[in-house]
Amino acid sequence: MWFKNLRIFRLNPAWKTDTAQLEDVLSQHAFQPGTSQDPSSLGWVPPQENGALVHELNGQLLLSVRFEKKLLPSTVVNQVTRAKAKDLEAEQGYKVGRKQMRELKEDVITELLPKAFSIQRDTSIWIDPINHWLVIDAAAAATADEIMGLIAKTLDPFPVLPLYTEQSPAAAMTAWLVADEAPVNFTIDQDTELRSTSESRAVVRYVRHSVDIEEVRKHIEQGKQCTRLALTWADKLSFVLTDGLEVKRLAPLDILTEQADTALVNEEESFNSDFAIMSAELNQMLNDLVAALGGEKADT
Numbered sequence: 001m002w003f004k005n006l007r008i009f010r011l012n013p014a015w016k017t018d019t020a021q022l023e024d025v026l027s028q029h030a031f032q033p034g035t036s037q038d039p040s041s042l043g044w045v046p047p048q049e050n051g052a053l054v055h056e057l058n059g060q061l062l063l064s065v066r067f068e069k070k071l072l073p074s075t076v077v078n079q080v081t082r083a084k085a086k087d088l089e090a091e092q093g094y095k096v097g098r099k100q101m102r103e104l105k106e107d108v109i110t111e112l113l114p115k116a117f118s119i120q121r122d123t124s125i126w127i128d129p130i131n132h133w134l135v136i137d138a139a140a141a142a143t144a145d146e147i148m149g150l151i152a153k154t155l156d157p158f159p160v161l162p163l164y165t166e167q168s169p170a171a172a173m174t175a176w177l178v179a180d181e182a183p184v185n186f187t188i189d190q191d192t193e194l195r196s197t198s199e200s201r202a203v204v205r206y207v208r209h210s211v212d213i214e215e216v217r218k219h220i221e222q223g224k225q226c227t228r229l230a231l232t233w234a235d236k237l238s239f240v241l242t243d244g245l246e247v248k249r250l251a252p253l254d255i256l257t258e259q260a261d262t263a264l265v266n267e268e269e270s271f272n273s274d275f276a277i278m279s280a281e282l283n284q285m286l287n288d289l290v291a292a293l294g295g296e297k298a299d300t
Contacts, residue, residue, distance in 0.1 A: 001047075001274045003124065003137035006239075006247035007144040008163050008286065011132040015159035019056045026053040029154045031066040039113065040069045042150060045122060048271060057272055060279040061127040065147050070116040077112065081105045123147060131283050134160055139248065163245065166294030170243035173226035180213045182231065183292035189230035191240055194219045233285045241289070256281065 017025075030053065031043030047055040047064040055062040081104050085096045088104070096104070124137045125147065138144045152158050172183075182188045192211050196202040204219055220226075227243040236256050240248040256277060290296050 001124070001271060002250070002252055002278055003126065003135065003282075004250055005137055005139040006250060006282075007136040007138050007141075008245060008247065009134040009136075010161040010163050011127060011129060011134045012157075012159045012161055013132050015129070015155075015157075017129075019052075019054050019061075022061070023052055023054045025154055026063070029150065031068075034068055034070070034118070038070070039072070040067070042067045042146060044150075044154070047124060048268070055275070057275055058279075059128075059130050060275065061129065062275055063125040063127065065123050065125065065150060066120055067123070067143075067146070068118050068120045070113055070118055072109065072112055072116045077105065077108055080108045080112065084108065126279060126282070128279060128283060131287075133283065133286060135282070135286075163290075164297040165245065165290055166297050168243070169241060169245050169293060170225045170227055172293050173229040173241065173243070174220055176229070177211065177213070177216050177226055178220060183288075185234050185288045186292065187232045189232055189238065191228065191230035192216070192226065193228035194224040195227045196222070196224050198223055233288060236281055237285055245293075252278075252281075 026044040029043050031045045032041060034041035042065060044053050045064050045066040046053055047062045053063070081101070084104050084107075085101060088096055088100070123143060126133070126135045126137075128134075136144045136147055138147070148160065151160060176182055176188065177192070188211075190206065190208050190210050192206040194204045194216065202224070204224065225243070228240055228248075230238070230240050232238045232253070236253055237250060238253060239250040242248060
C-alpha cells in the first residue's frame with residue numbers, strides 16, 4: 001500500500017479531531033455510485049475492504065476517496081449526433097443550426113449515459129495529526145484538486161494549508177547539481193530534467209543516465225533550471241522531486257521491503273505493517289526534504 005506520488009500539504013496544528021468524530025463526518029459524504037444520468041461521482045470509502053472509513057494506527061490516519069466516471073467517448077457522441085442531425089435536416093428541410101446541434105448533442109449524451117460503462121479508482125490520503133502532514137497519493141494535479149474539494153465539503157473549518165519552503169525546489173536542485181553535492185541524507189540519482197526559463201522552454205532530459213556535471217553546468221549558465229531530479233533518501237526511498245515540490249515515482253528500497261516482509265502474517269497485519277513503516281519513514285524523509293530546501297517558510 002505504499003504511496004507512489006506525493007502531493008504534500010500541511011495540516012493546521014489547530015485542527016483537532018478523534019477517530020469517531022472523523023468517521024461520522026466522512027460518512028456524511030461516503031461514496032454512492034452515480035445514477036444513470038450522473039457522468040461522475042466521488043466520496044469516501046474504507047481504505048481496507050469492509051473496514052472503517054478512517055484507518056487509524058499509532059496516531060496516523062489513512063483515508064480513501066473513490067472516483068467513478070462514465071466512459072462516453074466523444075467520437076461516439078459526435079457520430080450519433082451527426083446521424084440524428086441528418087435525420088432532422090431531412091425532416092425539417094433545412095440545415096441544422098448551431099443551437100439545434102448543441103441541443104441534439106445534449107440529448108444524445110442523456111440518451112447514452114445509462115448505457116455507458118463506469119470505471120472506478122481509489123486514491124489514498126495519509127494524515128499525520130502529530131507532525132501535521134496531509135499527503136495525497138496522486139500523480140495528477142486535477143485528482144488532488146478534486147480531493148481538496150471533497151475535504152472542503154467534509155471538514156469545517158478547512159484544515160489543509162499549503163507547504164512553502166524558503167528555497168524553491170528548482171533553485172535548490174539546480175544548486176545541488178552545480179555543486180555536484182546532494183543535501184544531507186540524500187544522494188542524486190540518474191534521472192534529471194533541465195528546462196529553460198526563457199520563452200523557448202527548451203528541455204534537456206537525462207533518463208537512466210548519469211549526468212555530465214560540466215555539461216549540466218553549461219546548460220545552467222545558458223539559463224536552464226533543474227525541474228526534475230531523481231534522489232534517494234537514506235538508502236531507503238527513491239523518488240523524483242519536481243519544481244512544484246511534488247514527489248513522483250516513490251519506491252521503498254530493499255532495506256524497507258525486507259523489514260516489511262518479516263512482519264507478514266496475514267493480509268491485515270501486512271497492511272498495518274506497511275502503513276506503520278511508510279508513515280514513519282515518510283515523516284522523516286519529508287522533514288529532511290524541507291530542511292534541504294532551507295526550512296519551512298515562516299508565516300508572513
